[in-house]
Amino acid sequence: MKKYSVFAVAREALRHHTGWQRAWRDAQPKKRYDAIIIGAGGHGLATAYYLGKNFGITNVAILEKGWLGGGNTGRNTTIIRSNYLQDPSAAIYEKSRSLFETMSQDLNYNVMFSPRGVIMLAQTHHEVRGYQRTAHANALQGVTTEFIGPEKVKELVPIINIDGPRYPVLGGLYQARGGTARHDAVAWGYARACSDMGMDVIQKCEVTGIRSEGGKVVGVSTNRGDIDCDKLGMVVAGHSGHLADMAGFRLPIESVALQALVSEPIKPCMDVVVMANTVHGYMSQSDKGEMVIGGGTDGYNNYTQRGSFHHIEETVRALIETFPMVSRLKMLRQWGGIVDVTGDRSPILSKTPVEGVFINCGWGTGGFKAIPGSGWAMAELMAKGRSPLTDAFGLNRFQEGRFIDESVAAGVAH
């Protein structure tokens, strides 16, 4: 693989860009791999990358039924933060956030990580107390956050209306090292690095069955033939239940559509990410100038990648009160992704009842920020059988009542 660098750009500029290589090989499935990852989204690719980088396991295939990063990796609002309340969440999300800091150098691929700061607005007294509690918890966890007053919010976000009639801004939980990254580049960067290590990223390869013998996995059936493996990682977000069904176990997951929309591009007006959980809306400005807006999930199970129309109205109505300028914006695009929501709104990184099958799912409405940390932890879990980062996120927590209850702390905007 040729390295990307300023010299490569200059060299290619001089020869009409004829020397660029494919970023990753168009691989064909082999008969057997040491490990197969189902799902070439961010989490699946990151898992494969760290299997190779940290544990030297490179005889790996990543199977994708559609195209690379075409699921939730390409459908989120790209927010990165780690200001969670519970210790296990803070540990894995902070690991993830810190990996984002060096990801571009690590992968030799510009993921455009922009630590521009994330503010979660407190717009009720209940939220003020909740976020002060989170700030104290973060201090103990070593995650740098602070609770800021309304004047500081106004200073950081001049376009905000802090004395809204219904929900005045009473303060905010501010994480200065949170931010955004280019979501497609995260998937592409990992895919390129995996391919470079000799792994096969196989697109348009849909898993149709999971083969096991004596309670141990031996391989998968796909629309491109059977493939054998010793270890299998399922990393497919909203479609996890479907795969678990093939393997013969159930999951505590329900799938719903979560949607987002972007406005027409405008001049720079907001250089932080703002989340308003009480009114269910969050917004940031992309480097292209579009205001990127996320809203609430649908109220009922579905797999439509579209979302209910009235949620757009609710989200935009809420944002207009807090950001009056939004009322003059035209919206360009709207889309939805299928998020896999667990009972306690925390992910599942776990062994399963089938030996050799591991599952990474349940990231719900907030998976993008967790991509590198999730891959790091999942790779350790698959290679060594346990990881300190995943211990608390096992499937058994639902039976044992050890929930990691982030639904109170994080609400819907996740």
Added chain:
Amino acid sequence: MLILTCPNCGVTAEETEFHAHGEAHLTRFGPGASDDDFENYLFMRDNPKGVHFERWRHVYGCGKWFHAARDTVTLEMFGTYTAQTSTVPQDIIDKIAERRPEWHPPEGA
């Protein structure tokens, strides 16, 4: 936008007048149940891609609960029926079978 008919008061309205409450026909387990049964009842869900039976409540209408049969991929509503049943009525099963010949009713339905 889903259009539902409340079997309790007969009103047909858009989904914003109702609230969905997840999978229907769960067998409830309480004190004295095994850990597996209790976990299954509280957390495990079928989450199917396709025909789904679910509980709804007519929150901005009569306020009463009912059941609905819906496709989670196409969002087609097959019909609504009373909440006072632990099985899916035959007429709903017939309606689904008419639209989805390849579909098999769940065990015990």
